[in-house]
Amino acid sequence: MRPSLVAANWKMNGSGDFLRDYAERLELDQPLKIDVVLCPPSIYLAELVRALRETGVACGAQDVGIQPSGAHTGEIAAEMIADAGAEWVIVGHSERRIDQNEKDDLVATKAAAALRAGLKPIVCVGETLAEREAGHEIAVVERQLEAVVDRVDLDGLASGAIAYEPVWAIGTGKSATTAQAQEMHAFIRDKIAHVDAAIARKIRVVYGGSVKAENAEELFGQDDIDGSLVGGAGLDPIQFAEIVHAASR
Numbered sequence: 001m002r003p004s005l006v007a008a009n010w011k012m013n014g015s016g017d018f019l020r021d022y023a024e025r026l027e028l029d030q031p032l033k034i035d036v037v038l039c040p041p042s043i044y045l046a047e048l049v050r051a052l053r054e055t056g057v058a059c060g061a062q063d064v065g066i067q068p069s070g071a072h073t074g075e076i077a078a079e080m081i082a083d084a085g086a087e088w089v090i091v092g093h094s095e096r097r098i099d100q101n102e103k104d105d106l107v108a109t110k111a112a113a114a115l116r117a118g119l120k121p122i123v124c125v126g127e128t129l130a131e132r133e134a135g136h137e138i139a140v141v142e143r144q145l146e147a148v149v150d151r152v153d154l155d156g157l158a159s160g161a162i163a164y165e166p167v168w169a170i171g172t173g174k175s176a177t178t179a180q181a182q183e184m185h186a187f188i189r190d191k192i193a194h195v196d197a198a199i200a201r202k203i204r205v206v207y208g209g210s211v212k213a214e215n216a217e218e219l220f221g222q223d224d225i226d227g228s229l230v231g232g233a234g235l236d237p238i239q240f241a242e243i244v245h246a247a248s249r
């Protein structure tokens, strides 16, 4: 399908000044033809939502707590993210799987929590370099995907996206080749099709890992690459706009 989602994961970057400057310098062809999402650190969500009002650009969080409210110090509920005006949330990013030891089961619970609050989840999957070198990339992605697909409402999941982010391509400047990415995206779609063919046709499978203005067009030309979850290049509003425009052609 045509690419229809480009999201920027700012990771732990930004400040009030940064987001105000970014919102001013982000120039996108209007009306937007695809979903465009910015995911800042949660503390900046409400202000970024306000700064982007009237632009059609949506906001998302980078993580979500699993409980709706209560005695869970430091956690942010999906309902709070929605209350701040955000519509999306990234779950299962490899940096959280690695830094916070998040397991497949927790990632699935987070995706379900997002859907409970009406947020669209971007569920990240992807293998490490060691896993790819051992030839286990398909098995790893299959396991990560199954945990979520078996657990959540698929219509809800299809409102969001699956992001294939090979860990070895994140922040390394070393993107997966278009063939490697397309092969995994086709596998992901096929795997979902075994559960529900209509959902598989509808859900966006986006690629993340050293996506830049220079390689976006070629990636977006692949049959099963429906957009991107951009890291580093998404911190530059000019380059991010170029990636959005490459997806919108």
Ligand code: 13P
Pocket (backbone or CB within 6 Å): 009, 093, 165, 169, 170, 171, 172, 173, 208, 209, 210, 211, 229, 230, 231, 232, 233
């Ligand atoms: P980079 O684009 O910096 O490689 O990061 C990708 C990513 O992790 C997006 O979530």
